[in-house]
Amino acid sequence: MALDRGLTGCPICDQVVRVDEEHGRRELRCPRCGGTLHARKTASIGLTWALVCTALVFYVPANVLPITRVVSLGMVQEDTILSGVFYFLQTGSWYIALVIFVASIFVPLLKLVLLILLLVSVQRGSRWRPRDRTRLYRITETVGRWSMVDIYVVTILVALVNFGFLANVDAGPAAVFFAAVVIITILAARSFDPRLIWDQVESRQALQGSPGEDADRE
């Protein structure tokens, strides 16, 4: 661990910076780029839990309430995310149904489940497959943005289908909840600190008398 040697890496410019004794009590700034440094992200576990729980709560109205409201010749049709998936399945566009299902339903749930798994494993001091858990964390960071696709579809439909009484698409109340879920899960993934996974591994190794050596490579 770099921190054991009193060092931390700047996430923005990769500068190696010495962390002094009272780090955490005041803000540490990178001498090269001026960015804020965190030897470990502040209150990572508590903040991530809070964001994950908020996202779980918002996930319910996002899926239950209608995301689009189509008015055509006085007929009103309201669609939820799931009924949109079924619409595409019935009309034969199964690949679009798959895109919407994966992006809007599967990815947000996957992210939340993975984050909970990571949080619990870190809190229990698990040494289980740190490399794979880091990989899982990387997945939560990468896939989250693709959930925004449904929000963009709604935006484009609202823009294009705007013929008043003839045909009109409005965004439903679920759109706001769903956008909130996407943003909150992105923030949750960002507030989790994957270095905590490795802290556990190294502290156990130290107890067992085989300290994790920092690698030198040529």
Next chain:
Amino acid sequence: MPSHLASSRDSLVICHECDLLQRIPSAAAGSRVTCARCGNLLHRHVPDSIERALALSIAGLVLLAVANLLPFIDLSIGGAEAHTTLSTGVQALWQEGKWFLATLVLFTCIVAPLIQLSLMVYVFLPLRAGFVPALARPALRAIHHLREWNMVEVFMLGILVAAVKLAKMATIVPGIAMWSFMGMIFIIAGALASIDRQVVWNRLENLS
């Protein structure tokens, strides 16, 4: 005050994901260095980093301007026609009172890429010419922080889905702006990938 490491600071790197301190070899062009312990990408060496990032971000700005100014998608159902630009959806959402959604779409698809491209030109043009512009460091930090909020490639997928949804009942004609926007997605991804942190920050340090 935190101090720089005096010796061979350019080749010492700390993994952001597992906190392993390691010495990385001076990379060959285009080569990737991954963390010895967790496999995280530590560094990608880009030849002519600043020149590439500059050229691509200028091209990206031109394409983004075209994408915003010219017709984006035209649609016709029966006799009715709709002409939209990139920001029509944002305006419509705003008028519906969905200001949160409108702001989010505007920021992730237009404002974030615009700021990133502008700041890259603002920083890299002077760096190439041999001086450091005012506020170069906050500008580079902003480019870094905006990465996850620039979602233009997701927007493109949204256009495809919406097009398939409407194709059954309407005729959809993509305009020049849409092709321009698609080009911009690849260009901005290339511009951001061209930023070689070592090269950029070393150049900045040497010049100032």
